[in-house]
Amino acid sequence: MYTLTGLKLKNPTILAAGVLGTTGASLCRVACEGGAGAVVTKSIGSTPKTGHPNPSMVKLDCGFLNAMGLPNPSYPGFLQELETAKKDSDVPVIASIFGGSPDEFKEVAEGLLPGKPDAFELNVSCPHAEGYGAAIGSNPCLVEAVTAAVKDVVNVPVWVKLTPNVSDITCIGNAAESGGADAVVAINTVKGMAIDIESGYPVLGNRSGGLSGKAIKPVAVKCVYDLYTALEIPVIGVGGVSSWQDAVEMMMAGATAVQVGSAVYDRLDIFSEISIGIEAFLKRRGYSDIKELIGLAHEMV
Amino acid sequence: MYTLTGLKLKNPTILAAGVLGTTGASLCRVACEGGAGAVVTKSIGSTPKTGHPNPSMVKLDCGFLNAMGLPNPSYPGFLQELETAKKDSDVPVIASIFGGSPDEFKEVAEGLLPGKPDAFELNVSCPHAEGYGAAIGSNPCLVEAVTAAVKDVVNVPVWVKLTPNVSDITCIGNAAESGGADAVVAINTVKGMAIDIESGYPVLGNRSGGLSGKAIKPVAVKCVYDLYTALEIPVIGVGGVSSWQDAVEMMMAGATAVQVGSAVYDRLDIFSEISIGIEAFLKRRGYSDIKELIGLAHEMV
């Protein structure tokens, strides 16, 4: 067993927000068939949103580009999904939430409390939703206020998911820590765009969106590395993790656990695969505890 | 012939700074054998620098990671290389320069003037050189001051190369424009890092560096798209361009010309290849002028 901000995980792989997290049944499947140590829901807000028009996600040569637009049924609509996930997944279920202000974050968190999420993850990093996400997450004062507001009304751990689309992510991480965050999650997608040259149209319905997958792994590793130096609280690494090697790299950079998103495209049991791969690596290299990996790169000088 | 900030280019492909630009002979080879419409030199500073220890560049699954550390022979040492390039390349030669202050930029620009560069490109965007590059390029006031300082002492076009590692690149682009820049070049590399999991060591001698190549093309397209909207001056697109399709995409996003960097890894004549590909595309799609492509994506709504 593996402990992360007080949650007990059977392994350090976590389903990332916005991936296979719209329904409770899907979250259960990722936990049971996929082998995830914990699952994060789709980001939930205060009112139902249908999101951006399609195409909302395309596969590129390197990674994926998406602009879903935070579609969600609102917290009242999502409660039954959360309950299903809690009842049948047998792993910690983290509720991802978003809002346009500290009060809205608070409202959504309180609204989901009856579903008994094991933790909250605050989405202050979605790169393509006006007034939400990165609009908040690139402002340290707002990040601190939002974090403090949610901490104030819940008694489960609060994680804050950060955007890499800032000059200095550690400054945002520090704000989250000051606001009382129990962990930060880095990184959300990198702002990106693709254009269909046959027509001239931007490919995404929202014109631009966020880049995920292999393309951004080095960006994520760097952010995790910097946050590990800057913060006291754990850093959860996410961004382009698609193999056990990636997970080990992320942990050596300073991640206490990893989240996996786009890589479910390749196979659902990527979580088991990573977790088995890490165990085998620890054994082969003679590490006695996975904790020895965390932040190892900082010691190698 | 193709005009860009007053320079005459035989085609809209330009060798990016820091690539095959250490010697005059190399620049000539890229122009003559490679087919580049113009070439940008390695970034030159006021004193000789040996750069970071190796490894200074590694190929990743998607793109390249590098931290050269601005190695350069200083402007006195580079003058003879610049003269060779000017004499034998038969294309415009743009001198890339860097400094830690407006005065240092001015000194380097003046120092290179005897070599008669056709333009200057100000490197305010290198992500891994303390006190230089992005340390300046993420501060709008400094960008404006540096640009104005160089404009003040040269009478050739001044381009400013921007870093994507900021919250809002258009704000930096605006500063360059206010400082009198004739064009902006977007983007420099994206901050990134890779760790050797067998040893725990960061792979780059400098620990972290900048990501280039295919991985960052969507990031570059988005930056170019936003800058095209925000600025009056031309935007030169760079970042992951490795085919004529990429070049067309960059132009549709708003680039007046494209720079090619890491893609010389595949083949030196990538410049000819792109330029021939663009011509064929224009013909097939019935465009009468390459200018019709520039910013086309903005009109498709």
Add this chain to the structure above:
Amino acid sequence: MLPLNATVVKINEESPSVRTFFFDYQFETMKAGQFVMVWVRGVDEIPMGLSSKNSITVQKVGEATSKLFELKEGDSFGLRGPFGVGFSLPSKGEKTLVIAGGVGAAPLAPYAEAARIAGSEVHTVLGARSADDLIFEKRFAEAGNVYVSTDDGSKGTKGFVTDVLNDLDLSAYDRIAVCGPEIMMVSVFRLLEDRKLLEKSEFSLHRYFKCGIGICGACCIDRSGLRVCRDGPVFSGVQLLDSELGKYTRDASGRRVKI
């Protein structure tokens, strides 16, 4: 994969509200039942079952399909695919029953053809509101026997496909492939469940898709959590036991909507 640029080369009017758009690209590896994401630029991108290697057959139901209906030969749209899991082909000598309702005939016509080529005896039950709305009757007829039903009795049996099915010896078939409006599919599902034939049957589901490639989870069905866009759209009857089929679907926001 970015959308490829497909140019319309021919348009067939299949019924007053259904048209087939042939395009200049052949999905050579396409399995009947697989779908493509059809990008009507500037409007939306919607999933559409392939009605042949180079065509989609579209019912005009919303903004994107209305825009599609405005296209003429020479116009183009974006296409990604083929995606998802199609219908299983029968082996030589097996008997196949195809049950198609309305525009659900679109993915089943290529299936009937492929099944016939595979050496199967193919029978089709083809239903629609009225004679004018019958889709691909000729293609099905070329693949084998066709039993027609129409709600208004303007052709074939008056009533629903289930009325035809009641008169057939369903146990004689080795495979049963079903596609049509959900209300029709759930009737067929119950009938096949009663006859203990779900193991031989496959159903093609329609749900709201966002990503279309199995990542976002918008199209997951209860209680299995299976993704219609990736684990489906064709599911075996057994996979749909105890499912949301016929009960509810989710809208673009993820809210449950009764069927």
Add this chain to the structure above:
Amino acid sequence: MLPLNATVVKINEESPSVRTFFFDYQFETMKAGQFVMVWVRGVDEIPMGLSSKNSITVQKVGEATSKLFELKEGDSFGLRGPFGVGFSLPSKGEKTLVIAGGVGAAPLAPYAEAARIAGSEVHTVLGARSADDLIFEKRFAEAGNVYVSTDDGSKGTKGFVTDVLNDLDLSAYDRIAVCGPEIMMVSVFRLLEDRKLLEKSEFSLHRYFKCGIGICGACCIDRSGLRVCRDGPVFSGVQLLDSELGKYTRDASGRRVKI
């Protein structure tokens, strides 16, 4: 490609200042003359010609090589490669002359062996400061005749490899492969130029590398602008006409340094 992890399995002392490190990875596609980037973690990464599919042969000259010399069996380092263009192999029946000076013998020993296997008659002129500094004499001898020269006359001809070359009928050779200190190579170059044999000759150059993969341009030579790491390190004599060979090199900052 990220560096692979190579573990030292054996260390041979070739001379007081030269050691061969055998590692647990075989570069099966290696061509003699190609190099690897050897990453001494925490210190530097340096180019090194492969002396066999699974070894590098190193002269202790600076910080990184000193650190390498501290390695014991079981220790590891990073390796990327093989990179660059190697020596051209002779055809069956051709006569090959190998001219090696000092640690320049490292990439030429596998070349002599490969040339012999290709069916060529191989002669080697092997030079060093003194008898103790001769590298791979046995490997060259197993591939064919060896003519030795030492600066101090402790073995073979007293003098330089050029003194041996003056006594040979160089026109009898179809291929001439050269590697050694630049001052030696430029003497050989001039001699071969005089005899109009540059077209048959190849030289392996040493320059300061940064990226090692042909992108940064730090190792480009004048006047051709060719990249030593990618278009070389082995160049034909003709490519080196009118070049910087023997005149200057560039340091890590790009400044010209006289040779």
